[in-house]
Amino acid sequence: MNKTATILRLCLMAAMTWLLAGCITEDEFDNTPSGNFEALWRTLDEHYCFFPEKAAAHQLDWNEVHERYRQKIVPTMNSEQLFEVCSHMLRELRDGHVNLTSSFNVARYWDWFENYPANFSDSLLRRYLGKDYAISAGLRYRILDDNIGYIYCGSFDHAYGSGNLNAVFTKLAMCNGLIVDIRNNEGGMLSEAQNLAGCFTNEEITGGYMAHKTGPAHDAMSKPEPLKVKPAEGMRWQRKTVVLTNRSTYSAANTFAMYMRACKNVTLMGTPTGGGGGMPFHSELPNGWSVRFSACPMFDKDMNCVEEGIEPDLRVELTEEDFRQGFDTMIEAARAYLKTGEKP
Amino acid sequence: MHNASPAQDTGPMTRLRTHATLFGVGYHNLLDTYLSPSEYTGTTVRILREHNRHTRLMKGNIAMQNSLQGNLAYCNSPTEDAKDIAGGVDWTIAWRYQWSPRTNLKVLAGPMAAAHLGFVYNTRNGNNPAQARAAVDIGLSAAAICDFRLLNRTWSARYQIEVPLIGLMFSPNYTQSYYEIFSLGHYDHNVCVTNPVQAFNLNQMLSLDLPVGTHVVRVGYQCGIRQSHVNHLKTHDWTHTFLVGYVKTFQLVKPRYRTSEL
Structure with missing residues (x-):
């Protein structure tokens, strides 16, 4: 009887130990x-x-x-x-x-654009767009006087339906070249950057790579997997394109620039982008403050990290003289390049 | 046919079936380090539908229990700056051999299979706002049922425990985004094999069947422990739920007429 009781007691102790040790919890910090x-x-x-x-x-x-x-x-x-x-x-x-x-x-931390010239002016943008420009899913677009199409994409917060993109490219179909202006675009949805880039390729391309952490160690990183840009199912742009960038081109817009660099007939023009090549996650502190941090790094098609920004193919900056005269140096350089191939 | 017997999972008749429907409310403690390192606590509501019947296996000594339960929880962060909304559906089926060590006591034990589907949504996070939960397990289920007389009626008390032993569960990798998994199709150890060390789960329930007139009312307490520690991500759902509902017992009767009489 005693032996049975001892065995039962041992079994009970083992079960309790298993139960207590089995509780999965996270180390908590004091709210101090x-x-x-x-x-x-x-x-x-x-x-x-x-x-x-x-x-x-x-x-x-x-x-x-x-x-x-x-x-x-x-x-x-x-x-x-x-x-x-x-x-x-x-x-x-x-x-x-x-x-x-x-x-x-x-x-x-905003030094990534505050320490650099803006290279963008709302007043000049209004002058180029005029008052009769069209808007589709946040894309403001028109045909400039020299038959160059112009799209200003100020964010990737809007979801593009195929109807939106078809409408834009149908209207611009007869243009000799296209300017996609993503200056001061500080990001939004990565999926929309991918959708818009899909209008500039006829075949599936590798626009870059994406990875994520696999554990707490600083170097615990997954194998970067390709970010494929699939051709849009509707209208696709076939002629030369210039993408205008500045330091305030950030996050999803930075990724769009990365995708566009992988497309044929596309030239990046302006100043280096601001970067932001890591998809951010959120967490929180014991006192309730929210913390955001980069969690999933991205790399361009040549496996260069794009966190610090992307260098344009052709460097152009907005000049004081052009600004005073009401010209946007970067848009004018893009128009000249699209019409004559003349590099700034 | 319906009677008010409180007996559960019992009796030699292979055509005896009990259906129980319980509604519950309780406490929920939720941790998911993919969303937050803090434990969120709040209220959970639950509905449980349970079917018990005897099979013809092993001379009618194998009882089958089929249960489906759904729950919804609303939890606060410790500072109440953020909320978690969690929901899930659990389906469990168990085949248990029945012993009767005493006339009023029955013990059942046997294998079980379970499936879980759920979600946790955090109201504050950006690119990691939610976590999907999906798991299948096989394990052991056991129960002890004791009938007793009180106030000149037969009452029935039951204790039941379910322990998954091995299974598969879905989990993103440490900082893998759902955009990578579902939009880009980048998979990285997203289906994990689980065992009691890395995913110690336990479900216990204590219930009492009370005869009320010609009906049987069941009151119960359920303690649920669902946890995981895979891909360096920790989760737990600890629940204490008080349930109340009704039990219906059916006996299938074979019709005694000839086909020609139809």
Whole structure:
């Protein structure tokens, strides 16, 4: 009887141990300045995808960043002070897709366009578009005086139906060349960048590659898989195209530029894009602040990381003199290139 | 034919069937590190439909239980800045051998198969706003049913436990986006083999059948533990649900007429 009771007791203990050990939980940080700081640092440490690239480009050492900023955390600091320290730490990543959002502020890194000339003017855009331009799914388009088609794509937040794209390219079908202006386009949906790029290729092409992290280690990265651009089922543009870019061409627009570079008869013109070549994910801190970070890196068709931007084929900048005279240097350079092949 | 016997899964008659429908409300603790490292807690509502019948297998000693349950949960983050909305459907089928160590006690145990389909939606996230849940498992199911007399009526208490032992589940990889999986078709260990170490799941239920007039009312408590740790992503759904519903017992009667009489 005693033996049976002992066996039963052992079985019960083993079952309880299994039950307790079997609980799957995540390490939690306290909702204190130190806890929130550590949670933020670790979220980035385990999920951010560009540590190797940032180390190569800016000598970033994330452990050293931790040590440097940890010393600035004190238990008595208030939320604004903690937010300031955390936002300065995030700026070390030099990534526009990294944000910390609280109820009172958004920490951001905008040097990728603020430190550069705008190379874009709303006033000039209005002058070129006039008042009788057409709009389809956010694409503003018209035929310029010299029979060059012009499309201004200010974001990829709109979903393009085949009817939208057919309408645009039907109207522009008789043009001798086409300008697709994605200056100041700060992104949107990757799928729409892919859909629009599909109007410029007659065959399926590899526009770039995409990967993701497979674990918390900085170098735990999946094999990059090809990003295929499939030809649009409706109207497709067959003549020469110039894509205008500036530093505020970012995120999904950066990806569009990457796709267009892989298409035939397409020339990128302007200044380097702003980058943002990592699809961002969200997480949160114990105090409820939201954190955004790049999670899925993208590479161009030659496996170059596009996080720091894409160099155009032809460099053109907006000049003060043209601006004063009401001309957009970049649009004019594109028109000349499309008409005569003359390089700026 | 319908009677008010509270007996469940029991009896030698192979044509005896019980159908139970329960409605429940309870507590839900939800973790999904693909969406957030924080545990979200809130309320869950559940509906459970359960069918029990005896088969002709092993001289009629194998009882089959077929259950389908759906749940919907609304959970808050610890600071209540974000919400998770979760839902799911679970289907379980078990074949259990029945022993009767005592006249009023029955013990059942046997294999089971289960399938789970669900989702978790986080109201705040951008490119990782939701998580799909899909799993199939095989495991063990056991139950103990005790009938007793109280207030001159027969009552029935039941404890049931289900433990999946091996299965398959869907999971994105660590920071793999759903855009990669479903729009681009980039698969990367998205179907994972699970076992009790990396996906310790357990479902327990304690219920009491109360005779009320000619009907049987069932009240119960269900403790659900569904967890996984695959692709460096951790999930758990811990639920405590109180259920109430009704039980119907049917006995199929073979008609005694000839075909020519139709």
